[in-house]
Amino acid sequence: MENFKKYINEISDFPKEGISFKDINPIYKEPKIWNELMLPLQKLVSTIKPDYIAGIESRGFIPATALAFKLEVGFIPIRKPNKLPGKVIGTNYKLEYGEDRLEIQQDSIEKDSKIIVIDDLLATGGTACAAGKLIREAGGKLIGYIFLVELTELHGRIKLDSELLIESLIKY
Ligand code: AMP
Numbered sequence: 001m002e003n004f005k006k007y008i009n010e011i012s013d014f015p016k017e018g019i020s021f022k023d024i025n026p027i028y029k030e031p032k033i034w035n036e037l038m039l040p041l042q043k044l045v046s047t048i049k050p051d052y053i054a055g056i057e058s059r060g061f062i063p064a065t066a067l068a069f070k071l072e073v074g075f076i077p078i079r080k081p082n083k084l085p086g087k088v089i090g091t092n093y094k095l096e097y098g099e100d101r102l103e104i105q106q107d108s109i110e111k112d113s114k115i116i117v118i119d120d121l122l123a124t125g126g127t128a129c130a131a132g133k134l135i136r137e138a139g140g141k142l143i144g145y146i147f148l149v150e151l152t153e154l155h156g157r158i159k160l161d162s163e164l165l166i167e168s169l170i171k172y
Pocket of ligand 1: 019020021022023056060094095119120121122123124125126127128156
């Protein structure tokens with residue numbers, strides 16, 4: 001997985017001072033590279049057979065929807081505030097560079113359906129933790145988390161339920 005790092009640009013002090021932003025867009029621009037990166041995820045998700053893949057707005061939608069479409073698994077969006085229509089459940093959380101809020105549609109999940117969260121990057125873990133909380137509050141059975149990139153020094157995993165599958169492909 002180390003060889004993918006040449007397709008990840010590191011931008012200092014974006015979006016705030018002190019943050020080294022990992023820009024993975026060059027991977028998406030190269031279909032062969034993107035496909036190579038997604039192959040192990042496809043295998044993993046096919047094995048664990050979730051009922052749904054949940055993706056987190058907005059960068060998380062890219063790998064999550066690509067995988068859901070490819071594997072013919074339903075997709076559930078977890079979005080920023082005031083984007084989803086109807087009744088929603090929301091939660092506030094901290095991220096590496098600030099605070100935010102995520103929401104899920106209250107009736108989007110059948111009780112106890114197995115759901116895996118897929119996001120582009122695990123930093124402090126606040127975003128993924130909030131997404132998991134929403135899935136559980138909406139009645140889903142959270143089965144794990146998959147990330148394309150993990151910033152290991154930020155120990156985001158600690159915030160996540162250690163009994164679940166927590167997988168990341170490219171580690172910094
Ligand atoms: P966190 O809640 O701190 O784990 O932050 C994870 C979310 O914020 C992911 O959805 C990323 O898209 C974004 N993010 C946080 N830190 C970075 C970073 N250093 N580079 C790129 N994206 C980041």
